[in-house]
Amino acid sequence: MKLVLFGATGMVGSRIATEASARGHQVVAVSRSGQSPVPGVAATAADASDTAKVAELVAGADAVGSACVPPRDGSDPREPFLALNHSLVEGVRSAGVHRLVIVGGAGTLEVAPGEAACDQPDFPEAYLPEALAHRDALTYLRSDVDDLDWTYISPAAEIAPGERTGEFRIGGDRMLTDAGGQSRISAEDYAMAFVDQLEMPVHPHGRMSVAY
Numbered sequence: 001m002k003l004v005l006f007g008a009t010g011m012v013g014s015r016i017a018t019e020a021s022a023r024g025h026q027v028v029a030v031s032r033s034g035q036s037p038v039p040g041v042a043a044t045a046a047d048a049s050d051t052a053k054v055a056e057l058v059a060g061a062d063a064v065g066s067a068c069v070p071p072r073d074g075s076d077p078r079e080p081f082l083a084l085n086h087s088l089v090e091g092v093r094s095a096g097v098h099r100l101v102i103v104g105g106a107g108t109l110e111v112a113p114g115e116a117a118c119d120q121p122d123f124p125e126a127y128l129p130e131a132l133a134h135r136d137a138l139t140y141l142r143s144d145v146d147d148l149d150w151t152y153i154s155p156a157a158e159i160a161p162g163e164r165t166g167e168f169r170i171g172g173d174r175m176l177t178d179a180g181g182q183s184r185i186s187a188e189d190y191a192m193a194f195v196d197q198l199e200m201p202v203h204p205h206g207r208m209s210v211a212y
Helices: 011-023 053-058 076-094 125-144 188-201
Strands: 002-006 026-031 042-045 063-066 099-103 108-113 148-155 158-160 169-173 184-188 206-211
Touching: 002 011, 002 053, 002 125, 002 148, 011 099, 011 188, 053 076, 063 076, 063 188, 076 099, 099 188, 125 148, 148 188, 158 188, 184 188, 184 206, 188 206
Parallel strands: 002 026, 002 063, 026 042, 063 099, 099 148, 148 206, 158 184
Antiparallel strands: 169 206
């Protein structure tokens, strides 16, 4: 499989690139820096908000992945992140690629039926703008993108570098927690779940979640 991965140098993106490459897939790592996150993986510099450049880069790919994150410069990230996702989708459409897998946010996961984590009064204020930006992107996919085979993958509430265990659970819109009530996943195991979905999509046109 040829995978074009945007946001490939971040914590999650670099691990997706590593996992996909280790499984023998051809990975093109795209980031603003143009650096390769993995030795031997082709890399190029581009911005996912450039529709024409996205279309150029993904032409001929079997799948497109996005590990892009909302702006973290203190500004309101919602409008620019939604615009980025619009541009990404339009570029993928223009290139005739149908498979799109996106790294999502955990704040949109439900902690009770119809109640998202980001809507709870105790949700950390520092993370709220990014959570709302991710919700905007998911709403856009659900309402306006019915012509692509997309999957939006939300991690657990806590995701950080760790071990690649291969032991995790897959869910849907509900936040998964362990026996102690914690919602956790390593970036390495998240990457495994992400590449699994690229290879064998079982959550088309929808959101899935990953946690221990």
